[in-house]
Amino acid sequence: MNFIKLEVLVLISKYNKVTTVAEKLGIKQPTVTFHMKSLEKLLGITLFEVHGGYTVLTEPGEVLLHYANKILKLRDEAERATSEFSLLKRGSFKLGASYVPSTYLIPEVLKAMKKDYPRLEISVTSSPSSSIIQMVLDHELDAGIICSMEVHNPGIIYKKIYQDELGLVFSPNNPLVGCEVLEKQDLINKTFVHHSKVSSTRRLVEKWLEKNKVYFASIIQLDSLESIKHILMSTDWISIISKKAVEEEIKRGKLIYRELPEEPIERDIYVVYNKDRWLSPVMKKFFEAF
Template identity: 40%
Template structure:
């Protein structure tokens, strides 16, 4: 069976655009050529991959199963081409990085800037997603390197190494009643009005775990998916939140917010770098990790 790459690219692009004309435009082919390749592929497989609905091409059940592998093969083919080019383009190329919110916002900017100065011919691409999504992107070969804040984890396909601890602390404004207390008990915190992170974030997951140990649900006055928005909202003095120490250190140093350890907190979260064991460990990945490990976090 001849499953050449153009057929696999057509399947992936047709799922994206839903129209053969758009696929033909993107690939620089004529529409009949795209149709021929698709029909030829379906004949080879003995299955219908797409069906026409309301002028759109929609995947069948068989098509969805095939797409899963087509996307992986296309990504590996693109990676193989890029890696080979790296050998003839020593200090050029593209490095695709994925990062969760804390490292993307409070660690990577200065590192990306320094790497760009040292390797001006390299194009850096950064995707900011929750930690579980970064793991999925690594597993599916969508990115070269992941920088994520999470509890320790093990996935057979991923190599991971901790860079530093990412401690959660209780944060509130100087005008909040907690600022007058010498020592905060778990009971006091359990009864406070919280600003919560979105459910996909590792901070929210650890917050929920801490409340589960206390046998109650957090009293959420506000739900936000932006760390900067959370910090701004805390200034009213009506709410508290669990936030990464890395994310709030500057505001604490300026006296704009206060932080204290979370009592009865027994979870450990770190900033990790991670890459796919089955993906070529390119010189660019090695150079970026070397810089990451040399910077004091």
């Protein structure tokens, strides 16, 4: 199939230079101009204008751009899905995951998939759950693994694969180590290490803290879970972290995990995919891994 006219439109919107578009596509500049004029003739409307040496899209061009992006993403998805039927089982699979699943669940899944599809190219994108959902909706990802969100998108299929628990984590040198069962007052006026604001974990933690009226002497924010774990090891600070994320540190005696007082924080982890996505052999193999 020939999608080059739509590719020209998308690249013009990005670079605003015919010469740059020609370079990106590996074709000559007159060929790019031909496809621009051909697309305008086909639709009977002006899509491109030149202003100050830059080529820009007209308002109808911007409307077409919206659909061109969708069409090209669907094309890429279709190519990935159909490529799996070649005799050599080649192809690609694009997976997205929020931090905890990408670090602590995906490695075993990838090993299982590569066993049956050794020539399959697999890419993993790590982003917050909300970003993964949007990328799945936009057909930029074949599937995702996310931590639970309060509202499920109707355009997404959700399959629960794991229930995660969050608890209090601190160093073995922290005075709290002597408390097998924590009370709310044990947490008050401590230095607390928070997750980044885009983290779904942070939203759950903030909701729990507000409900239980737990306040800290000071709060430190770190963007990386690994950074949080390392700083807890060397201080008497505390944090609320996924139990799955600290399993190895607990085994090695580097960190201590305690259940939260009053009520636990539990969240589901889901495999997600676009409801319009065809379940290819690779997709089915992916689901079998859970």
